[in-house]
Amino acid sequence: MRVLISLLFAFVFLFSSEIKIATFNVENLFDGTTQGTEYKEFRGKNWSNAKYQRKLSQIASLLKEMDADIVGLQEIENRAVLENLAKVSGYKYSYFSKSKSSPIGVGIISKLPFAKTSTYRPRGVITRDIIKADFEYEGAKFSVYNTHFLAATNEFKDRKRNARELERFTQNAKNAVVLGDFNTEYGARSLLNDMIKNNGFVDLWSEYTLKKSSHKSGRAIDHILLSKDLLKNGALKYKSKSFKVYANHKSISDHYPLVFTLTLDEQIKDVKIKPNSINEFYGKTELEFPFILKDVVVTFKDKNGFALADKSKRGVYVFDRENSLKEGEIVDIKVFGVGFYQENFQIDDFEILSKKGTTRVENYTLNQKELMSARHGDVIGSISGAVKDGYFDTKFGKIRIHSFERKLNNINYTTFQNAFFTVYKGEKELIVK
Numbered sequence: 001m002r003v004l005i006s007l008l009f010a011f012v013f014l015f016s017s018e019i020k021i022a023t024f025n026v027e028n029l030f031d032g033t034t035q036g037t038e039y040k041e042f043r044g045k046n047w048s049n050a051k052y053q054r055k056l057s058q059i060a061s062l063l064k065e066m067d068a069d070i071v072g073l074q075e076i077e078n079r080a081v082l083e084n085l086a087k088v089s090g091y092k093y094s095y096f097s098k099s100k101s102s103p104i105g106v107g108i109i110s111k112l113p114f115a116k117t118s119t120y121r122p123r124g125v126i127t128r129d130i131i132k133a134d135f136e137y138e139g140a141k142f143s144v145y146n147t148h149f150l151a152a153t154n155e156f157k158d159r160k161r162n163a164r165e166l167e168r169f170t171q172n173a174k175n176a177v178v179l180g181d182f183n184t185e186y187g188a189r190s191l192l193n194d195m196i197k198n199n200g201f202v203d204l205w206s207e208y209t210l211k212k213s214s215h216k217s218g219r220a221i222d223h224i225l226l227s228k229d230l231l232k233n234g235a236l237k238y239k240s241k242s243f244k245v246y247a248n249h250k251s252i253s254d255h256y257p258l259v260f261t262l263t264l265d266e267q268i269k270d271v272k273i274k275p276n277s278i279n280e281f282y283g284k285t286e287l288e289f290p291f292i293l294k295d296v297v298v299t300f301k302d303k304n305g306f307a308l309a310d311k312s313k314r315g316v317y318v319f320d321r322e323n324s325l326k327e328g329e330i331v332d333i334k335v336f337g338v339g340f341y342q343e344n345f346q347i348d349d350f351e352i353l354s355k356k357g358t359t360r361v362e363n364y365t366l367n368q369k370e371l372m373s374a375r376h377g378d379v380i381g382s383i384s385g386a387v388k389d390g391y392f393d394t395k396f397g398k399i400r401i402h403s404f405e406r407k408l409n410n411i412n413y414t415t416f417q418n419a420f421f422t423v424y425k426g427e428k429e430l431i432v433k
Contacts, residue, residue: 017138017264018239019112022068022246023146023179023222026059027253028104029085030077037103038077056085058252063089063109065426066246068259070110070135072146074181082107097129106146106180108133115141122165125150125158130169140236140264142175149183149191159183159191167195175236176201176227177262181255186212186220201225204243204260209348210319210341214245216254224258239263241285247342278309278316281338282375283345290336295356297364298329299379300420302404302431305346307377307420308333309364315377317346317422327418330356344376344423361418371396372428374421380430384415392416392430400429408432 030042032049040046063071063085071091076082079096086094091109097119098105106128108117116134130147147166150159163184170178178201184191186205196203204224205212214222230238242261274288275281281291293308299315300307306325309315318333319341325331337349365381366374371394374380385394388410392401401408402424420431 019070019137019262019264020068020259021070021072021144021177021179021224021262022066022257022259023072023074023181023224024063024257025074025148025181025222025253025255026055026076027255028075028077029055029059029081030103031081031084035078037101039103042077042103055252056081056088059085060089062246062252062257063091066257066259069112070108070133070144071257072144072179073107073109074146074148075104076107077104079107082109085109095131095133097131099129102128104148105129106131106148108144108146110135112137120165120169122162122169125161125165127158127162127165130166132169138264140175142177142230142236142262143173145170145173145176145178145180147178147180147182149181151183163191163195167199170195170199170201173199173227174229175234176225177230178225179223179258181221182223183221186223192223192225196225200228202228202231204238204258207241208243208245209337209339210245214256214258222255222258224260230262236262236264241337241339244340245342277312278314279312281335282314282316282377285338287338290334292332292334292353294332295330296333297359297361298325298327298331299361299364300418300431301325301327302420307379308347309377309379311364313364313366313378314375315364315379317344317377318350319346319348320350323352325352325355326358328358328361330359332356342424343426346377365418368394369396371399371421374428376422378421380416380419380421382415382417383419383430384413386413387411400424400427401432402429403432405433 032052034043082094082096086109093110095117096107112135114133115136118132120130127150128148132145134143149162212220214220239261246257246259274291281287296308296310298306299309305319307315307317332353334351334353339348362381365379368380368383385392387408392399416432422429
């Protein structure tokens with residue numbers, strides 16, 4: 001929904017609008033009043049208004065940070081709880097539904113007004129309601145469906161019926177977003193596969209190249225499905241590579257939010273950058289792929305990948321658990337894809353074209369005085385300070401510090417070589433060996 005203004009090449013101004021949409025199972029958001037339908041751990045002395053307010057505040061903080069325009073929420077106790085969450089999170093519009101006997105329901109909060117809302121109560125199975133909100137923005141119409149399937153502990157025939165009822169409700173849907181907690185993993189055995197095939201949807205997990213997980217158990221049981229017309233060159237369409245797992249604040253819920261962006265681009269389309277250096281593409285996803293980076297140096301390596309830097313000494317992380325590169329190697333690399341993982345930018349699809357020998361890593365690292373302006377993928381060549389209780393206090397700033405290879409004991413003064421800079425749970429951190 002933010003209006004973006006870009007000046008490209010021949011001083012042509014382009015205007016595009018974006019709508020960011022998310023789904024989040026908040027894990028049992030109950031108020032402090034016992035009404036009789038709660039799970040037993042949320043009744044009487046087991047739960048309180050203070051606990052409710054604390055959890056409400058934590059969720060609101062995450063929602064503000066995530067800054068989505070529309071959010072589908074699961075495991076909300078009642079309408080009043082949803083309205084309260086919407087208010088403290090900065091959302092003007094909300095819609096909620098659940099059956100009278102159900103402990104929890106589903107809701108949608110939005111910064112955009114609803115054109116229409118509706119509820120579908122599945123037939124032939126006792127499960128949660130499916131809700132739908134229709135929107136119209138700058139002449140483009142689209143719908144968001146929110147659902148919460150039966151858990152895997154239920155009989156398979158009931159879970160299968162739950163999926164068939166969603167398929168029935170979304171039949172012939174256009175410009176449709178179907179999201180929620182489906183309690184079925186992405187893959188060949190997913191309960192969503194029939195609906196995807198029969199109703200013409202695409203599961204956004206299919207374009208996600210990193211570990212597919214939306215739950216603390218490591219399973220991908222939350223999903224965002226798009227009708228195929230949102231992947232074509234219509235007025236409203238999916239923004240390529242915008243789907244991601246928002247894994248900050250992991251203690252709030254046993255689920256992680258999923259987010260993506262729809263874009264409404266009314267002017268020149270597909271004007272993309274073909275970069276020649278790391279700075280030219282860092283943090284950007286609208287790029288002309290593939291592109292080649294020449295004479296970049298491996299400045300850091302861990303079990304999940306490695307960092308590359310060019311002559312500017314700025315770095316970028318490359319996700320690859322099976323590479324055979326060594327620190328100091330000079331390479332040419334062809335980049336096919338980039339993205340964000342837990343808010344950190346990285347290369348996630350590439351090919352090493354050639355290896356050109358080795359060099360000193362220190363020639364491609366930042367000075368310690370640049371610590372606070374560093375970004376994920378940069379390496380600090382040499383940095384000195386005091387280690388205390390997991391933090392590194394330097395004259396250029398205090399930062400969290402961690403090593404995967406050894407315990408870092410408190411020490412008044414020490415120096416680390418080739419420290420990798422990253423951001424973990426929203427906090428800057430150095431990884432040292």
